[in-house]
Amino acid sequence: MKKLVLLIAAGCVSMALAAEAPASYKKCVTCHGADGKKTSFGNDVIAGLAKATIVEDLKGYRAKTLNRHGKANLMNPNAANLTDEQIEELATYISGLPK
């Protein structure tokens, strides 16, 4: 029973933080901007993209099978060490950013 209460409490905390950038987004800011709209590295605006698209893209860069703008050499290292969980949380966050 105590475990259940703890789980519910943890769930509330993570929901309350949902609008905050996950720690894994920190290293994306230089190139994609805190708002996901920076494009000066040759990438598209990522803010508000469909979650499934972002998951697919990040897995593509992680596997080095995606090179949409010929600039994957800049993006691949940033996806290389992401776990599936981090990809999921990043996609949720970025898809929720205003376009």
Ligand code: HEC
């Ligand atoms: C050194 C700069 C740099 C950093 C840091 C970086 N990216 Fe990228 N990102 C790029 C570039 C350049 C592309 C376009 C690559 C290509 O040619 O396909 C890209 C593409 C993307 C795309 C696909 C959008 C498109 O243009 O088609 C997503 C989604 C993305 N990045 C998310 C992230 C996330 C999430 C992080 C942090 C974990 C991150 N990026 C960190 C430079 C960066």
